[in-house]
Amino acid sequence: MADASWLREFPEMDRMDLLEIRKTLDTAYREFSRSYGDAIESFFDPLLDFLIWFEQLLINSPWWAVILVVTALVYSATRSWKLSAGVVISFLLIGYFGMWEDTMSTLSIITVCTLMSIVLGIPIGILMARSDRVQTVVTPVLDIMQTMPAFVYLIPVVMLLGIGKIPGLIAVVIYAIPPVIRLTNLGIRLVDPEVMEAATAYGASPMQRLFGVQLPLAMPTIMAGINQTIMMALAMVVIASMIGVKGLGQPVLKSITNQYFTLGLFNGLAIVALAIIFDRVSQAYARRTQRHMKGGRNG
Amino acid sequence: MAEALIRVEGLYKVFGKDPASVMPLVREGRSKDDILAETGHTVGLKNINLKIGKGEIYVIMGLSGSGKSTLIRHFNRLIDPTEGRILIEGVDVMKLSPKELIAFRRYKMSMVFQRFGLMPHRTVLENVGYGLAIQGSDRNSRNDKAKHWLEAVGLAGYGEQYPSQLSGGQQQRVGLARALCTNAEILLMDEAFSALDPLIRSEMQDQLLELQQKLHKTIIFITHDLDEALRLGDRIAILKDGALVQEGAPVDILLHPADDYVAAFVRDVNRARALTVETVMTPAACCINSDSVRDALATLESAGRDYGFYVTQAGYQGTLSRRRLESASGEHIDSQLLEAVSPVSPDALIETVIPDTLETPGPLPVVDKDGQLQGELSRANLVEVLGGGSDRNAA
Numbered sequence: 021m022a023d024a025s026w027l028r029e030f031p032e033m034d035r036m037d038l039l040e041i042r043k044t045l046d047t048a049y050r051e052f053s054r055s056y057g058d059a060i061e062s063f064f065d066p067l068l069d070f071l072i073w074f075e076q077l078l079i080n081s082p083w084w085a086v087i088l089v090v091t092a093l094v095y096s097a098t099r100s101w102k103l104s105a106g107v108v109i110s111f112l113l114i115g116y117f118g119m120w121e122d123t124m125s126t127l128s129i130i131t132v133c134t135l136m137s138i139v140l141g142i143p144i145g146i147l148m149a150r151s152d153r154v155q156t157v158v159t160p161v162l163d164i165m166q167t168m169p170a171f172v173y174l175i176p177v178v179m180l181l182g183i184g185k186i187p188g189l190i191a192v193v194i195y196a197i198p199p200v201i202r203l204t205n206l207g208i209r210l211v212d213p214e215v216m217e218a219a220t221a222y223g224a225s226p227m228q229r230l231f232g233v234q235l236p237l238a239m240p241t242i243m244a245g246i247n248q249t250i251m252m253a254l255a256m257v258v259i260a261s262m263i264g265v266k267g268l269g270q271p272v273l274k275s276i277t278n279q280y281f282t283l284g285l286f287n288g289l290a291i292v293a294l295a296i297i298f299d300r301v302s303q304a305y306a307r308r309t310q311r312h313m314k315g316g317r318n319g
Numbered sequence: 320m321a322e323a324l325i326r327v328e329g330l331y332k333v334f335g336k337d338p339a340s341v342m343p344l345v346r347e348g349r350s351k352d353d354i355l356a357e358t359g360h361t362v363g364l365k366n367i368n369l370k371i372g373k374g375e376i377y378v379i380m381g382l383s384g385s386g387k388s389t390l391i392r393h394f395n396r397l398i399d400p401t402e403g404r405i406l407i408e409g410v411d412v413m414k415l416s417p418k419e420l421i422a423f424r425r426y427k428m429s430m431v432f433q434r435f436g437l438m439p440h441r442t443v444l445e446n447v448g449y450g451l452a453i454q455g456s457d458r459n460s461r462n463d464k465a466k467h468w469l470e471a472v473g474l475a476g477y478g479e480q481y482p483s484q485l486s487g488g489q490q491q492r493v494g495l496a497r498a499l500c501t502n503a504e505i506l507l508m509d510e511a512f513s514a515l516d517p518l519i520r521s522e523m524q525d526q527l528l529e530l531q532q533k534l535h536k537t538i539i540f541i542t543h544d545l546d547e548a549l550r551l552g553d554r555i556a557i558l559k560d561g562a563l564v565q566e567g568a569p570v571d572i573l574l575h576p577a578d579d580y581v582a583a584f585v586r587d588v589n590r591a592r593a594l595t596v597e598t599v600m601t602p603a604a605c606c607i608n609s610d611s612v613r614d615a616l617a618t619l620e621s622a623g624r625d626y627g628f629y630v631t632q633a634g635y636q637g638t639l640s641r642r643r644l645e646s647a648s649g650e651h652i653d654s655q656l657l658e659a660v661s662p663v664s665p666d667a668l669i670e671t672v673i674p675d676t677l678e679t680p681g682p683l684p685v686v687d688k689d690g691q692l693q694g695e696l697s698r699a700n701l702v703e704v705l706g707g708g709s710d711r712n713a714a
Contacts, residue, residue: 218436221395222450222501223425232453236440310440 053180064186078124087111098304110293119290126267133253137197145204162198170259188265196253203245207238243306250298323370330367330403335360338401351560363389365562374535378552386561387541391509395428425454429498433510435490437482444478450501468496488519506538549593570598597665599704600685600694606630610652626681634690662686665693
């Protein structure tokens, strides 16, 4: 320690030690994926089956039937002719420019990812809202999920499950689930305490409070979270295509590597069209279910 | 007071991390500020003992921070006490299991909140029926009852609206209807009318009193407004810094404030509107029982009065003056001799009798429903009470 080199250079860890750590962790994880990979894969099998079935359904149905069903769904959710017409036109254009099959693949994986995010995210959000301790544990995890570069967590997922739909789905859900969790938590915490007190004073059980008061009143906020989740899932589709998720992401990836500008633009625009449809429909649906908000002041 | 329906015994509430550790200090009688500075704990309630009778309106009054809202939340255990017992019909509320507590809240008590606490996503009708919905009653009977109570508070036809479409006064009527709809015996009202403007507030007070005459609920009413307390309360408890300062009938509070704190409160009260004739009147100084003019004059003479009340076995007959009697031509008192003085009722508010008192030269007779003379009300009585002498002894 006679020389003061540690003042000029960061006293970093020995290179050999660092290598050792990396080696140990990598080996341990590889061991883990070797011994449990198959079990975990088969755990996801039903989900994979559903995903494939849904994708095939969308692709194999006649194009006009798909447009009809989607438009009917959009209209029943929003009661807006304008929006429904927009959906028809976008889908016709997408089909005309030869992106029908990819769009159907993307639509199917987005739908499944969104459903997964909601099914997992809302209960986690509820737990967070009920307990400050859960909140202090989950919040940093969500921060990591949102800021960690997506490629980093693609690596272990691929190591564990290989390339394919399920790892793609997991990657998309990890990336897209934080908003729905955060906003479910926030929405429930923002419910007027006096309204909660009233429910308790009239003898509402914890379940009656949750389903009769907290969730309905938090619904506008939760819907905003679901909306964000859908947007993030769509954004992730391109990255997920790197690990073999079919859909609009793959042509985009191809056009990056080959510098096909127009191909990239068309597929990019198709993703934008899907995003806008999902966004407007979920927002219009949320507004329509919040009739009581119209009266202005909201006690 | 009727039998005690609710009893509160030695109730303490300390807010903070470890309330039990602070209890010795609280019992030593250290002040709220001292304890807060020393331990970071806030003393909410200090040794509260109350007995609340069945069917009475019991008002708990205090300024903000006095612990009144904390106290009312103990009755249905929205807040748990640090120490003490709350007995309702002899049942210790603290000993109820979670299930029993839920049943207790559903059937025994209902509550009205300062900022209404209505569910914004439910219609007015659904809000009124909320208590019944929680109990699990079926939709039809629930809606029928909800409609009935909505009508009772004067909001028939508003059932399909949402709370945000109603004015503040209407929203609180919905709150009241919701509380009445479960038919619970005990009604907790937490500053129920404080958020309303004065006109609506007094309208709601009237409505509450009117409903109470029919329903005979036990009502615990929280307010920071002494006028409201005096108007509604059968009995009033005054809280200061979490401790009970005085408890009693409105007149007692008004005429015998227990300490300077209560006295300061009472000073600004419109007594003419808070007190009845009964509490101010004095015994009649001069009653004339004989029907002879001569005897009447003699009675007036000996009492040193110019006016006397003519009373027979049938009760109060009229007022006689010395001037008229002296110029009387007959031997006996007849209706010609009586002064044009209208008697006042002992239940009348002083405010309503002020004009008569000022216009009549002599004292006013106070006559009850059965026609019996109860006492007299003179200008001097009024001046004494309305002039602000706070420690006057009521008759």
